[in-house]
Structures are given as structure tokens and as C-alpha cells.
Amino acid sequence: MRKIAAKASKKAGQPPGTLVYTGNNRIEDIKITTLDYNETQFQERTLHNIEECLKHKDKDKDTVTWINVEGVHDISIVEKIGNYFDIHPMLMEDIVNVHQRSKIENYEEFVFMVIKMISLESKTEGIEKEQFSLILGSDFVISFHEKTDDIFNQIRERIRKASGTIRKMGADYLAYTLIDVIVDNYFVVLEKIGEMIDDVESELIENPTPKTLHAIHYLKKEVIQLRNSIWPMREIYSKLDRTESKFIHQATAIYYKDLHEHTIEVIEIIETYRDIIYGMIDIYISSVSNKMNEIMKVLTIISTVFIPLTFIAGVYGMNFINMPEIQWRYGYPVIMVVMLIISLLMLANFKRKKWL
């Protein structure tokens, strides 16, 4: 839990608008890719120098420009882009503060979004969060994400090959495809979590152990945090409605509506997961009680059958001089038969109580 609030507290005491990168330390260079295209033209550049990049962005040309920045840990580069596009320092602060809440905001010059990318780490299959910021202007999209990631390669490919309608549409459609890829990835992560829930569930039914309990607790925390990350995205459609934002064209509106529906679906799946996970703890408690019951039954059956018998044996082990039964010829077999009868009565009683 430490992590949730820890990073934000780094910034306490800094004047507002100070850019502070709050993610993990990274040393790789920031990589900047620009794609410049319209239905007929296409140009792609990969640069490590921001000035060079900005030089290429010609504001008067009739093309859509996508500037993709991988890594936001180099504050100076982010700052230069911000200055060039005239972005308020408070927004730049949101971009580099990678623990920012998801949000969508309309400004005069552009739409500003912060979205959480969620993916499965390839090795450990753990869930990884990454912050994705997007600035959508009338003819450009600037996207920032924390790590070098190949998630957008398919989109780049589609632009290069002019497959689908992407080259015919504007910057709003490009922004949509980027967010769509992110939302599609939520489903992949949710499928993984669904699998984990299934695994824990069958463990719960077959053989619940304390490890099962901790798995449930882990899933619960994961789902709570996932929900918090995705929850603010509900507003994406209402904020990007045609009446609200001038950057979304009528032809693209249906795509954003679709996006909205997918987000609602993601949230509903998460809620369903949460309901089921919460119920699993009750099932766990019940299962443990059941096991205890099982144990108690065994103990009780064995004890209650043998304790009276042991007492009888004890009685005839007493050393009183005057004990007539002891002297009887068939004393021993008689008493053994008595014991047998007693134990059979006991067992019949347990049978009646359905303990056997």
C-alpha cells in the first residue's frame, strides 16, 4: 500500500508547476517517433533530439502529425515539447507525474487525456501499470508513455501500409485507435485475472489452505486498484461529445461511443470480479469451518467410543480383594462382549446423527 501514496508525497513542498518525474528511475534515452501522413503522403522519423523533431512539425501542412514520446523521465525534453505547443506547466506536471489520476479535459487548443495502460509482464505474468498521456489537437496527436513498448506497432504498420481507413481520417481517429488499443489490452489483463480467479476457486473447493486465503487477498487488492485506475475513464464519451469538444468530428463520434461502451464493459467485469472475490472469503471461512467440523467428528467418535471402554477396563484393573466378577470363569469374555455392545450402540448413535 505504501506505493499508492508514496510517490505523490515526493512532491510535497515543491512550488506548483514544478516538473518532477515520480516513476521508477530509468536511464535509457527517451525515444521520439513522428509520423506525418494524409491520404496520399507519409513520412516517418525516429529521433533522439527534440529540436530536430519540432523542426519537422510544420503547422500549416495539411497532414496529421503523430509525435510519440517513449519515456518521460527526461524532464527537459518534455518541457521543450510543452513550450513548443504552448501547454500549461500544470499539464506538463501531470504528464511526468506518473501517478496521476486518469482524466480527460477540454482546452481551447487541444484535448488533454491521462490514461492508465495495463499489461501483463511477459515473464512473471504480473500486472503492470503505465501512464499514457495524450494531447489531441486539430491536426496533431502527441502521446507520452513511460516505457519503450511495442503496443502501438500495429497502428504504425496500418498507417505505413495505409490499410483500413486510418489514412483517410483525421487526428481524432488516430487518438481513438491509440486509446482503443489500450482498452483492448484491458480485456487481455482481465482474462488473466479471470483465470486466476478460476484457479483460486477450484483450489477453494478442492483443498483450501492459508495460501488460498492470501491469493484471494492479493486478487482483491489487484482488482480494487484496477478499478480505481479505470473508473475515471467512464467520462471519456461525455467529455468528448460533439457538443463538448470541437476536436471530434461527427464521423469519429461513433468510434468514441464504442470506446465508451468497452470501458463500461471493463468496469462491469471488474465489478463482477469484485463481487465474486468478496464472496470467496466467506466461502473460505466456511470451508475452513467444514474442515474443522470433519476433524472434530473424528476426534469425537474415537474418544466417545473408547473412553467408556477404557473406564470399564480400568474398573477391572482395580486391585480390590473382594471383586466377585474377577473370579468368574467367563468374566473376561462377558465383559468383552459388553464392551463390544457398548461400542456398537455408540456407532449406531453416530450413524443416526449422520456423523458417519
Next chain:
Amino acid sequence: MRKIAAKASKKAGQPPGTLVYTGNNRIEDIKITTLDYNETQFQERTLHNIEECLKHKDKDKDTVTWINVEGVHDISIVEKIGNYFDIHPMLMEDIVNVHQRSKIENYEEFVFMVIKMISLESKTEGIEKEQFSLILGSDFVISFHEKTDDIFNQIRERIRKASGTIRKMGADYLAYTLIDVIVDNYFVVLEKIGEMIDDVESELIENPTPKTLHAIHYLKKEVIQLRNSIWPMREIYSKLDRTESKFIHQATAIYYKDLHEHTIEVIEIIETYRDIIYGMIDIYISSVSNKMNEIMKVLTIISTVFIPLTFIAGVYGMNFINMPEIQWRYGYPVIMVVMLIISLLMLANFKRKKWL
């Protein structure tokens, strides 16, 4: 749980508007039925060829046309219908993605609905979900569902025989009857679930076992998923209000209102079920505790009665040379009486504590 998110994740990485059938694999042919009728005329065709079907649809005739498509796994057929009626690719995508959330949407040319059909499988009595999509225009209804199903036969029959008012009303009334049949089927499924709840409940009271617990858990998951499927249908009336949609005539509005009420009723029954099922887990835990109590009581009574007696027997089984009681003539009967008194005192004590 895997299934909830699994199918949607199939589509990750596909360009938007790509039609991907996300249901189970099917190999049967898609079956298309068209009914063309007005108060005086009636024509019915069953075809396996989509072009033929479309040829028959004459947009200028004064009839209501119902095109019913059974099976959406053949993407090409769905695509052709979509093109003919000028339906946006994103909507076609919703039709073939059978894990789509229920929704009702108004467009310029038609109303688009996705609804979940829920039915009891005839053999296993399990609950089956199927997606039903409906396009309602001014004089036509196109309906898509996943499987060959006889649920709409009664409506076809009513149209053929011109029984009731159906032949006198427009396409909006036809759409209503289709949805009404689906909602009526919800009650059949809910009745089945109600029976299962009753069964589990009497099991809970008479003899709760771990199997009961898993039955509760199963019911809970089923009800959560049912609720999620039906929940979005609450909007059906507000979305199809006369002020909202031009495809609903005044005379039909009362039917849609009735539909709305039935949906609310379904949702309330589900909520009631949920409340009761959630409470059953507490009852289960309590019942298990009660059983444990019962077991503990038996163990304690037997143990506490015999343990002191066994001790006394043990004392007189000691081999000390100088033990006066041993030599007494009536030592044995005296000690037996003492033991009897002790055990009677014990039992009286348990009686007082209401353990017996």
C-alpha cells in the same frame, strides 16, 4: 470467470470495425427467413442465400418486412445485409461480437438494439445465454440471433393466421412482440432459479454439507451474471420514448411501457434473489457452527463424565502395598456407588446448562 473477458480479448489488436465472430464455433448454415405482411397481404420465404433475400425486399411497398437471421457466425452474410441497409461497420461488429453488452441506440435510419436471450437448456437444465440483435426501421425489422431456435415460432404463427392485432400494427409492434417473448422467457429462467434457491434453502435447514456451500456459490455467480446481462435493458423505455425515437408510434408506446415494467420486475426479482443468496452464506456458516457445537457437546459430556471415573479406577489400580480401601470387604461396591453418584452429579450439571 475466464469466459467473461476471454472472448472480448480475442479482438485485441484488430482494427476497429473488423467483424470477428466471438461465439463458439458453429458449422451449420445460416438460415434466413423473411416475412412480408400488412393487414391484407402475407408472404413468407426461407432462404439460404442472402442476395435472393435482399432482392425481395422492396423498399416502396406498403408492407412490414421482418428479416430473421439465425446464426451470425458467417461473417460474409451479415456483412452483405449491413451493406444493403447501410448499417455502420461498428454496429455490424456489435452484432457478430456475441459478448456485446445489451444496449439500445437511436440512429437516423433505424433503432439498434442488442439484447440477451436467456433460456433453459432442455437437457441439463443449465442456463444458456444467447445474443439477440434487432434493427427496427420505419417498415422493417431485422433480427439476428446465434442459434436456430423456435422461440419466435408462435409470433410467426400469429402473423400467418393474422390472429390478434399484429397484422394491423407496424414494425414497431413487431419489434415489441419479439422483445416481449424474450422478456417473458426471463421469468421462466427466474422461476427455475427460484426453485434451485428453494432446494438449496431446505438443504441448508435440514442438512448443510460442503456441497450446499458450492451450490450457493454457483447460484450467486449465476445471479450476478444474469443481473449484468439484463441491467442495461432498464433504459429501453426511456430510449424508445416518443420524444426520443420517431420509430415508435403513439399506439405502441403503451406496449413498450409494459415491457419496461416487466424488465424492472425481472431486475427486482434478481435483486431479491441476490439478497437472499447472500444471506444464505451466513446461514450456512451458522449452521456449520451449530453442528460443531452439537459435536463438541457430545464429546464434552462423554469425556467429562468418564475422565474422573477413569481416574478413580486408576487410583485403585495402583500397586501400593499399603492401600487400606483395597482390603475392605465392601470397598469395591462402595467405590462403584461413589462413581455412580459422581456421574449423576455431572449429568445433572449438564442438564442445568441445557446441554442435554
Next chain:
Amino acid sequence: MRKIAAKASKKAGQPPGTLVYTGNNRIEDIKITTLDYNETQFQERTLHNIEECLKHKDKDKDTVTWINVEGVHDISIVEKIGNYFDIHPMLMEDIVNVHQRSKIENYEEFVFMVIKMISLESKTEGIEKEQFSLILGSDFVISFHEKTDDIFNQIRERIRKASGTIRKMGADYLAYTLIDVIVDNYFVVLEKIGEMIDDVESELIENPTPKTLHAIHYLKKEVIQLRNSIWPMREIYSKLDRTESKFIHQATAIYYKDLHEHTIEVIEIIETYRDIIYGMIDIYISSVSNKMNEIMKVLTIISTVFIPLTFIAGVYGMNFINMPEIQWRYGYPVIMVVMLIISLLMLANFKRKKWL
């Protein structure tokens, strides 16, 4: 639970507007009473023939007419009344479907209400539900209820004797008094449930048994269903507001407001009951745990005191040839004193732990 959804499922597959009585089978005749009154005139008729009744209803006379129909199982009679007053088949369907959700609806010609009557069965003291439908026009009230019931006798009496203001007021006031009687009866039922809660509560504190648990579960289900029945009546005031409905006069508005407040109060009492009943299960679980604790303590005290002593007795019951203590003169009394000391130490220890 079966019952909740079962009756509604009877209707699956019927064309909309088909009248189907969904209550229990009844064979008595339907009884129809009409009262025709204004400040000066009064006329009362009890009939078993509907045509006769309708003949008497003269639409132009300046009187308030109350037609009370006891029993809705004879569909043909209900249908005739519906046709005479020009009521839409869908509303007639609601009247005979006695599992209809409560509702209030404004139409051009009248207000239509479905309300649940709740009463205590005189013999078993069980809670009984009955459906009450009311049609309020400008100068008439038609009321339908399932069974022959004397609940409205006092109102008839008041009309006959012209006591109070009832003869001076219009049909809206008559409708109010009818609903008011029903709502007042809710309090009687709630008082009964309150008594049952009190009984269960004192049982819970004094001697909780599995029967207590089932009583709690029963109360819970009863309260959940009661809440669902009454919940939709919250809207009664907003729907019958002067701005909404032309059938409510200004002078009567304050009475409907009062009705609204009583309904809110009923709902709040139910919510309070629900909160308390939900908490009772936790109390029950705790009480059972407490009892188990008590049992465990007794078992532990007896066992831990006697088990070591029995061991010691066992040691001196061994048959080793060379056991010096056995030969000692005072071996036996010494060992008995040792045992006494051990048991006293044990008891002191339990005293310290507050187990005694």
C-alpha cells in the same frame, strides 16, 4: 422463492393484452358493489351481474360512483367493465395479473393504480398479500381486489351515514380514503413483525437455537419482499401532484401528501427492521461461538485436571518388580496429596485465566 417468478412465467408465450388470472384458483362468484352518492343523495347496490351494474352508472349524473369488484378470477367480468369504461387491454391485463408490480400512472381519462394490500391472516397470523387495483376518473372510482374482504366496510359505513367529510368531497377523496386504509394496515402488519423481531431478539439473548436462526432467515425474507411490494408507492405523491394529474383537486392534495409521508414512514420502518435483522445474524454467530467457548472451557478444565492425575495413577499401576515407592508405608497417602496439590495448582491457574 419459486412463487416470486412462477406466476409471471405462466404468461410466457401469450400474445400481449391476453387476460390471464395468475392468482390461486378460486371458485366463488365475483361480487360487485356500487355506491352512488353526493352530499344529498345515496344509493347502494350489491350485484352479481355486471351488465346490471353498468346500466346503473349514468355518466351525466352529478354523483360520485364507486364500483368495488371483489375477486378478479372471472376474466369475462373484468373484461366487460374494461370495455365499458374504455380501458386499454394492457391495463386490464395488469388488473388480473395479481403479481403485478405496484404502480401509479396518469392517463387522459383516469388515473390507474396497482397497490399491494398486506394483512395478517386471522388464524395463522401469517402475512398475506393481495393485489388492489384502482381506477380514478373525474366522478368515479373502480376498485378491484382479489378476495372478499371487509377492510373497506368502515368507509362504506361512513358514506352511508354521511359521517365526516366524505360525502362532501369528490372521487379523488374517496380514492384517498381507500388507499389510506390500505396504508394504515401496513402499520398493523409492521407492528406484528416488530413483535416477532422482539421475540427473536430475546430468544437470541437468552438461548439461541438453530430454530432462532431460521426465524431470523424467515423474517429477513418477509421484510425483503414487503419492501419490494411497498417501494414503488414512494412515487404516489409526485405522480398525483396537482401539476401532474388533473383528477386531484387542490383541497385533496394535502391528504395525498399525508399519504406520501405515511408511505415513507412505512419504508423507513422496513429499512430499520432490515438493518436490525441483518445484524441479528452476526449476533447469532457470536452467541453460538460464545456457547462453544463455554463448552470448550468445561471440557478443558476437566480434562487438564484429570489427565495428569490419571497418568500418575497409571504409573503406580505399572507392574515393575523394582518400584521403591510402592513399598513405602506412606506411599499411597503421599501420592494422593501430591495429586491434590497438582489439581489445586491447575484450578488456580484457570482462576487466573478467568475461566472459572
Next chain:
Amino acid sequence: MRKIAAKASKKAGQPPGTLVYTGNNRIEDIKITTLDYNETQFQERTLHNIEECLKHKDKDKDTVTWINVEGVHDISIVEKIGNYFDIHPMLMEDIVNVHQRSKIENYEEFVFMVIKMISLESKTEGIEKEQFSLILGSDFVISFHEKTDDIFNQIRERIRKASGTIRKMGADYLAYTLIDVIVDNYFVVLEKIGEMIDDVESELIENPTPKTLHAIHYLKKEVIQLRNSIWPMREIYSKLDRTESKFIHQATAIYYKDLHEHTIEVIEIIETYRDIIYGMIDIYISSVSNKMNEIMKVLTIISTVFIPLTFIAGVYGMNFINMPEIQWRYGYPVIMVVMLIISLLMLANFKRKKWL
């Protein structure tokens, strides 16, 4: 619980507007006090005769008149006041029905309020509820409460001595001070409940007993009922807003806002209490489980140490003729050492498991 609904059910079957006192039976005389004041004049009368009182109320004088009625069990007196001030019978019914829900309502001639007074009974320190009704006109305040109570003495004193601003302000300010005293008393009661929560909490931590459980249950019910009583007062500010009510002057508005905030604060404290009390039951269950654990540990340690030893002693107590160990010279001490080693191993094992 009986009480909640019981009193209201007294009224079932009465025609609307019938005054029925629903509180406990009282025989004292009703006491009526009138204060008549403006900035310069002041007159006070205590009367037991209502006609006399009404005679003094001169509607044209430029003074604020406060009529305080202690006791509402004498219906005839309340009725006379109601008739004099032209108050609708339905409101009079609310005044004498002391189980009325809190409410604030604007009428043409006055504002009508029903508020719950909550106080600590001086002897038993139990929580007492009393109904307070207030009618605020342009230049008069009529207040009704159930019992002779000294809660308003300080206000009377302030009016007599013209201390503070009360004599300079209108009837709206007087109404405010009356309600303010009531709301201030809520805090006194909440402080008491807070103390009780603290006491139960430390009991819970130190030595939870079944009595603690019942104390928690009692607190919970008390808090639920308190919440229900005070909840409707949230509306006080919105209902008495300048735009809503003509009886509140601009200068007094800030006081009503303050009142509103205090009410919100009261409700928030109650919600906090509720959260904490609900959590206490879980703590209780856990504590009881912990105690049981403790008991089980003792039983298990003693039993598992001695049971094997007793078995060994039993073995050497067997009477087989041919048992070589019995004959050994050092058989006895050897077996005693073996027993010691076994018990030490057992204890070491428990130490490892942290049971000791």
C-alpha cells in the same frame, strides 16, 4: 422494535384528520406560556386556559408572540389553538401523533415543522425522545412539546433580560434559537453515546463477554433510530431558503445555514458511530475466536503430552506373564526417563509452533 410501528397502528381505521394522541398516557394539565415582546416591550403569561391565551394574542400589535404548549395529550386544547390560527386538521393530527416523522413544510400562512428533541434522562442516563412541533408565522411562533421541560428556560431568560440580539430580531430568529437549542442537545446525547462506545470498546479489548455483545447490539439499535429521527432535518436549510420561504429574513438566513451545518455534522457523527459499531461486532467475533484458540491450546498441550505417557504406563500395567522389562532391575527408572524425554520433545515441538 414493537414500539416503532405500534403507535402508528393505533390510528388504523380512523377517518383522516381525526386527532389521536399516540404517546404515553399522561394526566398532568397542559401548561401554556405566552411571551409577547419587541425591542422595547415585554409581557409574559403562564396560563392553563386556552381561551384566555388566545384573547391576549392581538394580531395587529407590532410584537413577536411566542406561544409555548407543554403537553399535547389534551386533544381539545390543541384543537382550539388549531382552529384559532386556522391550521389544517391534517397538521393538527401530526402535532398530536408523537410518532410523526420529522419534516419541514411551507404553507401560505406559516411554516410548519416537526422535530425530534433528544435528551438524556437525568436518572438512568437513557436516551429519551420527544416530539417538538413548531409553527412559524410572520410575527408569531407556536411551539408544542410532549413534556414539561426546562430546555427553553435560557431562551426565556434571554428574552426577559433582553440579552443578546433576540429582542431586536423577529419571529424567525426566535424559531431559530429554539431549534438551535434542540440541535445543541443532540451533541450532548452524542457525547454520551461516544462515551458508551469508548467503554464498550475498551471492554472489547480487555475482556469481551456476552454482555459486551448485547451492549454493542443495543448501541447499534440506538444509533439506527437516532439516525432515522434526525435524517429528515437535512432539508431544513433548503426548505427555509430565502427563495423558498417568505418567513425567513435575509439577516436570519446565516443562522439557518449554521443550523444546517450543525445538523449535517450530527448526521456525520452518527454515521461515524455506526461504522465503528458495525466493525465492533467483527472485533467481538474475532476476540471470541482468539479466546477459544487460547483454550484449545491449553487443552491440546496437556492432552498431547500426557496421553502418550498414560499409554506407556498402561502398557507396563498389563498383566502378561512374560514381560521381560518388568523384571529388569532398572526398568522403572529407565521408563520414567523415557517418559520425560517424550514430554520434553513434545514441549519443544509446541515451542517451535509458538503455542507456548
Next chain:
Amino acid sequence: MRKIAAKASKKAGQPPGTLVYTGNNRIEDIKITTLDYNETQFQERTLHNIEECLKHKDKDKDTVTWINVEGVHDISIVEKIGNYFDIHPMLMEDIVNVHQRSKIENYEEFVFMVIKMISLESKTEGIEKEQFSLILGSDFVISFHEKTDDIFNQIRERIRKASGTIRKMGADYLAYTLIDVIVDNYFVVLEKIGEMIDDVESELIENPTPKTLHAIHYLKKEVIQLRNSIWPMREIYSKLDRTESKFIHQATAIYYKDLHEHTIEVIEIIETYRDIIYGMIDIYISSVSNKMNEIMKVLTIISTVFIPLTFIAGVYGMNFINMPEIQWRYGYPVIMVVMLIISLLMLANFKRKKWL
């Protein structure tokens, strides 16, 4: 819990507008600091005399004036400032009543805010609450807080050194920086609580003790109270919107929006904490059950293995004269082998049940 309501009850019975300091007793002098600045000028004074301070405040000068009052326990000083700036006595009452709910209110002459400062006490690392009141006029800010605290030193420093934009902006920006510092401190406290949650969590998994339970309870109460303190701050942005308040300039609006987002984030973190803490009690109960299970298993294994063996030994300890086995030569070893076989069968059985 006593404290929550206790302080507010101090005021019961006081006429409204009476200033009563409700915090802990303090004897230090109140310290007043004034900063007077614009882009070019800067003046700072520390005074202990309020008249002196007010003299310096020249209402016509074109500077921003910040009056910071440390300590509100000296009522007379607070009263003088209130009179000088013409603040309503009810607001002054809010300032000195340090248990006031957080709020933001717009008045004609200024904006009035009450905010909770939350900090970690340097020694005990406990959480401390302090009330901060702020009055924002067109060119002045007056801030009150309970204790001498260094939290605002960095802002003073920034003003002195004219670093950042603070000297160029107006009073609204100053107010923002003050609140921003307070909100930033929330994150520091939340990080600390997050650490405590982590600690308790690992304790819960490794070795839960009753102390863990009380730690969870403590965290829960802390989080509930924190939530209540911060919750009302949600409104800060909507209340200080440009359309609502004339004291916030357009250039500053983005900062207040940022503040709003941080507050939402704080509340979401608290909600997440709450969810996790509530779940921890279930985990605790489960863990305790698991431990009990473990104990029961040991007891049952030992008991059920040895009780039958002890019985057999008891049988052959009986003194019957005629017991053939006793006389057998290999009776003893045979019986020992039988015992061994029985115990091995028992252990195999437990192995099968996965108890070993």
C-alpha cells in the same frame, strides 16, 4: 469516540454567535505575521499586538496582504480582526470552534474556508489534526491556524525571494499555494498510513495475534475520521469556479482545478485503504480459524492414535483370573505388534485426509 462530539457539546446553551474556543488549552501568545507584497515591493512584520497589525493594512494600496494568525485560543484578538474586516460573528465562531466541519463559502466581500490540516507528529508519529481557516478577499488573505507551525515557511521564503510566479500573482494564487501545501501534506500522512497497513498486512500473513486485530481496528477508526475531515473538500473546485466566485481569476482557475484533482485523489486513496482494511478483518478471522484448525489437528491425531491403544493396554491390565492371552508366551509381543499396526493404520488414514 468521546472526543468527536465532546467539544461541540461544550457550546450547548450558549447564545448563537458567542465565540468559544473548543480546542485544547493553550497559554502561548498568539503570533501574527503580515506580508505585504506586489511584484516590486515586499514588507514583512511579526507582531503580537493586533491593533498595530491592522494599522499597517492600508486598504487602498496596490499590494497583496497576507495576515497569518498562529493560535486562535485568544478570543479577543480574533474578535478584533473580525470586526476590522467586518466578518459576521457566526463565521468568527467557526474559526475559534476548532471542531468545525470543513467548508467553503462565498460571501459578498470574501471567500471563507475552513480546512483540516493533517500532519505527522514528529516524535510519536501519530496523526495530528489542526483547523485552518482562510479568508480570501480581493487583495488580502487572512489565515488562522491553531498552533505555531512551520508548514508555511517555504511559501514565505518564496515570497521573500520572489522565486516562482508568486509575487506576480494575486491573493487568489496565494490562497491556492497555502491550501496546496496542506493537501500535499495529506499525501505524506497517507504514505505513513500506507506503511502501517503494509506492516499490519505482513503481520497478518506471518503471525496474527490479538494485537494485530487492535491495530486493524485503530487503522480503521483513523481512516474513517480522516475521510470525514477531507470529504467536504470535494466541493472546493465547484464552489470556487469562475462562475461562482469573483475572487478567483481566470489564470488561477487551473491551479484550483489541480487542487480539486489532488483532493479527489486523496479521497480515492482513503477509500482504497478503507476497502483493504475492512477486508483485513475477514483475513484475520480466517487466519485465526486456520490456527485453530492446526491445533485441532494435532490434538486429534495424538488422541485418536493413543486412545485405542490405551484401551487395549487397559484390557490386559484387568485382573480377571481367567484371561488366556495373559498366559501365552508371546502374548506381550503379539499385542505390541497389534498396537503398532493399529497406529500405523490410523496414521495412514490421516495421511489420506491430508492432515499430515
